[in-house]
Amino acid sequence: MKNKHIDKLLLVDDHRLMRESLITYVEDHCKGQLTVVAQAGDGVAAIEAVRKHRPTVALVDIGLPLMDGITAIREMKKIHPSLIVVVFSTFEDQAHVVSAIRAGADDYIFKKDASAAQVVGNILRAVGGSAPAPNTLQNRLFTAIRGAEPDQLVGITPLTGAELEVLKLAANHGYSMKEIAQSLGGKQRSLSENTIRKHLTHIYEKLGARNQAHAIALAIKTGIITAQDASPADSSSL
Numbered sequence: 001m002k003n004k005h006i007d008k009l010l011l012v013d014d015h016r017l018m019r020e021s022l023i024t025y026v027e028d029h030c031k032g033q034l035t036v037v038a039q040a041g042d043g044v045a046a047i048e049a050v051r052k053h054r055p056t057v058a059l060v061d062i063g064l065p066l067m068d069g070i071t072a073i074r075e076m077k078k079i080h081p082s083l084i085v086v087v088f089s090t091f092e093d094q095a096h097v098v099s100a101i102r103a104g105a106d107d108y109i110f111k112k113d114a115s116a117a118q119v120v121g122n123i124l125r126a127v128g129g130s131a132p133a134p135n136t137l138q139n140r141l142f143t144a145i146r147g148a149e150p151d152q153l154v155g156i157t158p159l160t161g162a163e164l165e166v167l168k169l170a171a172n173h174g175y176s177m178k179e180i181a182q183s184l185g186g187k188q189r190s191l192s193e194n195t196i197r198k199h200l201t202h203i204y205e206k207l208g209a210r211n212q213a214h215a216i217a218l219a220i221k222t223g224i225i226t227a228q229d230a231s232p233a234d235s236s237s238l
Helices: 016-029 043-053 069-079 094-103 116-127 137-147 150-156 161-173 177-185 193-207 212-221
Strands: 007-012 034-040 057-060 084-089 107-110
Touching: 007 016, 007 043, 016 034, 016 116, 034 043, 034 116, 043 057, 043 069, 057 069, 057 116, 069 084, 069 094, 084 094, 084 116, 094 107, 107 116, 161 177, 161 193, 161 212, 177 193, 193 212
Parallel strands: 007 034, 007 057, 057 084, 084 107
Antiparallel strands: none
8 A cells, every 4th residue: 555645844933932843744734744853943945945955845934043934935945946945934024925935935924813723724735735825914925926028027025114115095985196196104203305305216116017906906916905995097196
């Protein structure tokens, strides 16, 4: 009788307790499916573990010592191109998700509120060839990046947090630059219209957009914002 294939998992996280809790879960719930063959607490050790153990899949944190997770993913994929990589990170911004995808990640899980069952479920989904869970930022960005032609990738250059805030206010409410400055400034900080204008200029450059309406359309196409967020009727207000 032929032995059932068991996928090999590498855990890469600088928190030992995190690694040990996931090892315990895998041992208790994934017998015959998944086994942890190695663990690493930094990016350099992760690369050595890939070279030595040739795992099927690696769960990788981004905030690693010695070598950051994004760089480590690139190096691991060079050594073992068929390696499946699932990122498990506290970073929830678009820039980190996009960087991870471009480095070769197959899925991206936010650590906030993620249970061991959800993490392992995503690992098994990735090993099975399934895309990230639908209706998530990760899914939209994976779809946009993987389906884009090289000359279209400019449309998904990561926006900073401030730029994303400005774009959402422009799309959601059709605010003028003065209104966006007032909305973002509030009582804690003072923003000028010139600051907002600079943010908009950077947004247009990153998205390859001609104007606000074009920027909103490109942002929807690449999943940065949803169609429901947009307010086309006010697109001439900036």
